[in-house]
Amino acid sequence: MPKITFYNLSIEKREKLINAVKQEFSRVPLSQASISNIVKSARIPRGSFYQYFEDKEDAFFYLLEERVKRNQSEVYFLLNKHNGDIFEMMIAFFEKVITEQDENRNFLKNLFLNMTYEVEHEFGRSFKGYETNQQFVQFESKVNKEILHISNQDEFKYLMKILTSVLLRSIIETFSKDQSKEDALRNFKLEITLLKRGLKK
Amino acid sequence: MPKITFYNLSIEKREKLINAVKQEFSRVPLSQASISNIVKSARIPRGSFYQYFEDKEDAFFYLLEERVKRNQSEVYFLLNKHNGDIFEMMIAFFEKVITEQDENRNFLKNLFLNMTYEVEHEFGRSFKGYETNQQFVQFESKVNKEILHISNQDEFKYLMKILTSVLLRSIIETFSKDQSKEDALRNFKLEITLLKRGLKK
């Protein structure tokens, strides 16, 4: 987590810093990003960076968390829009992510092509909320369970795990192969179809 | 790929080097591994390392590829053992990976908790073989398609994609949460059950 001093920053200075951070993580993935570049582009002395963040990772996860918060709103919105149909929500979410433009796209590309467990775990919160609160229950209540082939609470969790792992892998494939929106969507929809109807006769 | 000089090495020296490499990548994930440590533990001069490998990644992927080759044999073996039932093969493979012991386990843990796209792609070859040859067709021919709910060649590919992504995420979860073999297996089997019967009523 960013240090208190970060939050005490004036809006302008904070924006300047965030932009520099974003720029660096859009340029290269976390492992290749350099603090030297960030401070250079934000025009702050090196020591200052460490006044605001613990390290590279800290800055990266700050950015990621902001994105996850936006995702959560998006997920709610899409779930409502599709009347609680989780499959349709996933497809809409998939489409939204892969059509992101410009710097955001590069950030996402670097993010998805370098999905360590920690990053995946954080990103997964887009759908689950944070354990500490009741967001998962809240989320669950928005889902139309009528159409799902599950017999208990527990199975719903596994269903979500399956869906998010297929979603993630599809996004990764899209970015890695630079697939067109159309191709990517067709592939993902096909996988969802298979998932819905089952893999075994 | 390792350079020719690497393959010209005497068996003893090569073993010594490989062990040092393995040790380092069992200690920490790729991004944190250091060549300095490797050469120290292999007792070779720094320059020699670069005589054999391009860089850290090169050494890492060499190790990974060796593992993938072994996986391929294992997959064939397990597929035969279970009469072409791909679901049973997956479960058996899952069990084998998560019960790996000692240094191998640490290597795998670092591997799975830091699954970048490139690593995942390489690892995925455990099931698919290499594109350049007919291994995928060969693999496919060993699978009992009778029990699969697919209507064409193409759908089989998607089915494999789904299964491998669920398998991977399950392994990752097992390592990240340090689950017991029993818990992990129970969870994975449940997911396979859901996958088989379909997620939608």
Added chain:
DNA sequence: TTGACATATGACACGTTGTCATTTAAGATT
């Protein structure tokens, strides 16, 4: 013995990281 080629070696230049002693700023107190 010599030449030609492959391999080995380790010092070095370069870049990056995180720290810390020092300076500067911002309030609070008298």
Added chain:
DNA sequence: AATCTTAAATGACAACGTGTCATATGTCAA
């Protein structure tokens, strides 16, 4: 206004890691 106190800013620096390169050493054939 002068002084004190605490927070924040600064940049030089030590420590470390990387990849290279000029030089040394080994090998083998002519």
